[in-house]
Amino acid sequence: MKYHIISLGCPKNKVDSERFAWVMSSAGWKYCVEPDPSDLIILNTCAFIAPATEESLEYLSDIISWKGEKPGRKVVLAGCLPGRYRDDGSGGLENIDLVIGPGDWRKLSAWLGGTADAAAQVLGQGSYRYLKIANGCSNNCAYCTIPAIRGKFVARGLDTILMESDLLVQQGAREIGLVAQDSGNWQQNGTDLSFLAETLAARHPSIWWRLYYLHPLHFPCRLPEVFSKYSNVVPYIDMPIQHASDSILERMGRRHGVKTIEKIMEQLDSSPVEIAVRYTVITGYPGETETDFRALRDFLGRYRSGRHIAAFSWYPEEGTLEYSRAIARGDAVDDSTASRRLAAISAVGDALYADWDDRLYGRELSILADDRFTGHTMWDAPEVDAVVSFTQPVSPGSIIRSRITESSGAVLVAEPVN
Ligand code: SF4
Incomplete structure (x- = not known):
């Protein structure tokens, strides 16, 4: 059985998603990068502010359509959306197989019939x-x-x-x-x-x-x-x-x-x-x-x-x-x-x-390569701050000494040095 996770919002939610991934894997499910071949999708939502809630609801609507395309598909709704807007019994949740609050991996594990102890367990990848x-x-x-x-x-x-x-x-x-x-x-x-x-x-x-x-x-x-x-x-x-x-x-x-x-x-x-x-x-x-x-x-x-x-x-x-x-x-x-x-x-x-x-500009810095072509400096957090483009392919996950040859706001260009 294959599952897919969509994680919205901040890095804290990402950690919750990685814990859900651990629970799924412990229960014998395989992660699938694409939703289509999956049998189950976990939507881990954000609802901190109104635009985040709207984005979560848009994803939910798409996933409910996905579920309707093939019998047996399952949907788990997790995170801040159900944490903020609790079920008032007025309906609308009938297409969702499981609703769990923020980070509630125990409820997910119990639903799967597993006994995962995920207290310090996460499953993910990346630099x-x-x-x-x-x-x-x-x-x-x-x-x-x-x-x-x-x-x-x-x-x-x-x-x-x-x-x-x-x-x-x-x-x-x-x-x-x-x-x-x-x-x-x-x-x-x-x-x-x-x-x-x-x-x-x-x-x-x-x-x-x-x-x-x-x-x-x-x-x-x-x-x-x-x-x-x-x-x-x-x-x-x-x-x-x-x-x-x-x-x-x-x-x-x-x-x-x-x-x-x-x-x-x-x-x-x-x-x-x-x-x-x-x-x-x-x-x-x-x-x-x-x-x-x-x-x-x-x-x-x-x-x-x-x-x-x-x-x-x-x-x-x-x-x-x-x-x-x-x-x-x-x-x-x-x-x-x-x-x-x-x-x-x-x-x-x-x-x-x-x-x-x-x-x-012109300085030699250590840059963490996030993939073959881009990375970030110590002064820039990944995903939200400036991105470094390397002038030649590098090895992802390595720290590359490089000279900054262009720096323009959130875009830096760096040439690896020996
Ligand atoms: S109440 Fe909200 S804004 Fe204030 S510190 Fe806590 S999470 Fe941040």
Whole structure:
């Protein structure tokens, strides 16, 4: 029997899909890259924001049509979509054979009649993989649906994480990204994320370790020291700062002010290691004045370590605190202002890239080859940041010393050197 998985959304969902793959394989199912020859499709959905929900529903509709084309085909609906919109009994789920919440591999295993213990087991491939170090989030930001979908923050144990890291390395990973909704909050017996990064870097010295989703409130301040000590912990920080105005941060419920992020950025800029920061921000937040917006725009352009900006407009997400508050106060930012502000933030992002273009041009760097023709640098996360094109075919999964011969924003060209 063959199965196919469609994984939507972020790397955290990808990890859940890899665990589902392990469960399927333990129950004797074979993975199939194409949906057509498969007997079963798992759709692992994302429903964090309205566009993600819409995308998930479009996939679901296609898969239900696929099921109708041949008797005996089965559909498993997993992830945030059923986590967010629970079955209210009004119908519509009759074509789905199994509905499981985010990451609920136990329910999948029980349905298959298996006894898989997938606690530290994942099945996947590729030069870069992700390792989930915690589940859920307890921050309850005013605009966010995640705590309601995924529950409170629970750190995974060190032993489980180490076991899973060994497995990923055995399966051929050359880069492993540590992911969670709030990775900086990881702790165990008085140790923190810096300790975890050091432990993993020492255990697997040939692997690049990348840290994602570092909420400023839980930023591990020893991290620059870890970058200096372990060259395989890549000097890259993915930090959802969300805004740089005290009043907006307070309204978002972020529980820190601008001073906190200024202090972090100053520390990163003064590190002897060249660090790249990927900021995530929301503009057009309800109540955001022109002064608030300018504070955000100016902040983003200020620091040498800033390399990437992922900017979003605020979405009125049903079920969040801000959804009802913005309606009650009537102070949502109008669409054209929100679009203008988003475009202005995007221009700051272009300027950051232009500055890095000058810094990278002509340099010899280590580049991880993701396939024969493309790869990424230490300062760029795969799939979301700049892509490197090699001037000649290389061996996928290798780290290639190369000279940057062109650098233009999110596109770099590199010539392998002997
Ligand atoms: S920290 Fe992130 S996942 Fe947690 S509530 Fe805030 S935005 Fe949502």
